[in-house]
Amino acid sequence: xxxxxxxxxxxxxxxxxxxxxxxxxxxxxxxxxxxxxxxxxxxxxxxxxxxxxxxxxxxxxxxxxxxxxxxxxxxxxxxxxxxxxxxxxxxxxxxxxxxxxxxxxxxxxxxxxxxxxxxxxxxxxxxxxxxxxxxxxxxxx
Amino acid sequence: xxxxxxxxxxxxxxxxxxxxxxxxxxxxxxxxxxxxxxxxxxxxxxxxxxxxxxxxxxxxxxxxxxxxxxxxxxxxxxxxxxxxxxxxxxxxxxxxxxxxxxxxxxxxxxxxxxxxxxxxxxxxxxxxxxxxxxxxxxxxxxxxxxxxxxxxxxxxxxxxxxxxxxxxxxxxxxxxxxxxxxxxxxxxxxxxxxxxxxxxxxxxxxxxxxxxxxxxxxxxxxxxxxxxxxxxxxxxxxxxxxxxxxxxxxxxxxxxxxxxxxxxxxxxxxxxxxxxxxxxxxxxxxxxxxxxxxxxxxxxxxxxxxxxxxx
Numbered sequence: 001x002x003x004x005x006x007x008x009x010x011x012x013x014x015x016x017x018x019x020x021x022x023x024x025x026x027x028x029x030x031x032x033x034x035x036x037x038x039x040x041x042x043x044x045x046x047x048x049x050x051x052x053x054x055x056x057x058x059x060x061x062x063x064x065x066x067x068x069x070x071x072x073x074x075x076x077x078x079x080x081x082x083x084x085x086x087x088x089x090x091x092x093x094x095x096x097x098x099x100x101x102x103x104x105x106x107x108x109x110x111x112x113x114x115x116x117x118x119x120x121x122x123x124x125x126x127x128x129x130x131x132x133x134x135x136x137x138x139x140x141x
Numbered sequence: 142x143x144x145x146x147x148x149x150x151x152x153x154x155x156x157x158x159x160x161x162x163x164x165x166x167x168x169x170x171x172x173x174x175x176x177x178x179x180x181x182x183x184x185x186x187x188x189x190x191x192x193x194x195x196x197x198x199x200x201x202x203x204x205x206x207x208x209x210x211x212x213x214x215x216x217x218x219x220x221x222x223x224x225x226x227x228x229x230x231x232x233x234x235x236x237x238x239x240x241x242x243x244x245x246x247x248x249x250x251x252x253x254x255x256x257x258x259x260x261x262x263x264x265x266x267x268x269x270x271x272x273x274x275x276x277x278x279x280x281x282x283x284x285x286x287x288x289x290x291x292x293x294x295x296x297x298x299x300x301x302x303x304x305x306x307x308x309x310x311x312x313x314x315x316x317x318x319x320x321x322x323x324x325x326x327x328x329x330x331x332x333x334x335x336x337x338x339x340x341x342x343x344x345x346x347x348x349x350x351x352x353x354x355x356x357x358x359x360x361x362x363x364x365x366x367x368x369x370x371x372x373x374x375x376x377x378x379x380x381x382x383x384x385x386x387x388x389x390x391x392x393x394x395x396x397x398x399x400x401x402x403x404x405x406x407x408x409x410x411x412x413x414x415x416x417x418x419x420x421x422x423x424x425x426x427x428x429x430x431x432x433x434x435x436x437x438x439x440x441x442x443x444x445x446x447x448x449x450x451x452x
Contacts, residue, residue, distance in 0.1 A: 069277040072277070
């Protein structure tokens with residue numbers, strides 16, 4: 001799995017595309033709401049692919065009619081945590097799904113996180129791989 | 142890709158417009174006719190609604206003609222005595238605005254002070270925002286808005302809620318429409334102490350009291366909805382009832398009439414059941430007799446008089 005493209009972190013939907021504009025985010029959120037999914041805003045400074053536990057911004061928004069409400073919260077979240085990764089996810093609670101149906105990044109820090117794959121040789125020449133976050137770029141420059 | 146508001150912009154500007162077709166396409170004619178038919182009286186209200194609807198239609202056409210068009214401010218305040226139809230018109234207003242594409246979803250979130258103002262420090266802002274988010278794309282109807290402001294307690298959390306409301310009303314005018322409602326005098330003093338509110342509301346609509354004839358028509362409409370009708374004598378009795386009830390305390394226009402109609406139904410049912418040895422026909426079931434009306438305590442001087450006799 002490719003974790004970054006150039007210096008961009010790739011995670012969730014649309015991450016190989018150019019960053020979504022606010023208008024595009026609004027349409028995606030409206031799509032989620034019209035399907036009856038609960039929309040969540042989450043943020044983190046640790047975007048390791050195995051870190052599933054991002055922090056939530058407020059409560060899941062499941063009783064909204066219009067995306068403008070979510071965008072209002074997103075603007076507020078960006079104001080406070082603009083230097084972190086923020087993603088929006090849509091949770092489908094209907095029977096048989098009961099899981100996240102969509103998740104995409106809506107904010108990146110100015111300095112993107114970088115990861116590398118470290119190979120280790122274990123007992124019996126077994127090979128193990130670890131995803132390690134590189135130290136911040138300004139340290140290596 | 143999804144239902145985008147104001148989606149009627151075209152590439153090249155048009156120059157000719159068939160106004161009738163435009164109005165029909167926007168559903169204005171239907172909605173206004175329905176308003177005329179189902180709401181009795183309320184002339185100034187209907188006039189204002191018609192004006193707003195016309196403005197919205199012209200604004201939409203101007204947009205297509207490539208003329209300058211700013212989204213109009215649609216926040217409103219409804220003032221009037223109890224039972225003059227403020228809530229009913231608010232619901233109708235949401236439908237009209239939605240039909241014209243000036244609100245995207247057309248839902249009405251009806252709230253009072255309790256829904257907006259919190260119990261402790263830091264509780265109010267999230268609560269108000271929660272409601273605002275729900276109302277986005279629709280109409281936020283704040284009933285008895287003056288309770289938001291408590292002049293006797295300057296540390297009251299209502300002020301915080303008012304500030305958030307004002308900010309959203311100003312910055313997200315195209316996302317939601319706020320309608321404030323309340324009784325006339327108290328709204329006036331509310332606006333006097335919150336001038337920011339007054340200036341951010343474009344439409345101040347006053348709901349007049351109903352005339353006696355209008356109340357009678359309302360009563361008949363209500364009976365018709367419930368599948369009843371007055372006999373000729375009962376209609377006369379009810380006319381007298383209205384004239385008397387209006388002079389008694391706690392009269393609240395159409396709401397009092399609705400309650401009277403419900404009580405009349407009770408008495409009619411009671412009258413029918415009291416005589417079990419007869420065959421009923423449909424006419425018996427749907428006709429209100431004068432006796433059902435005249436049994437009301439309004440004819441004995443009302444509830445107050447009754448209480449003073451007992452005391």
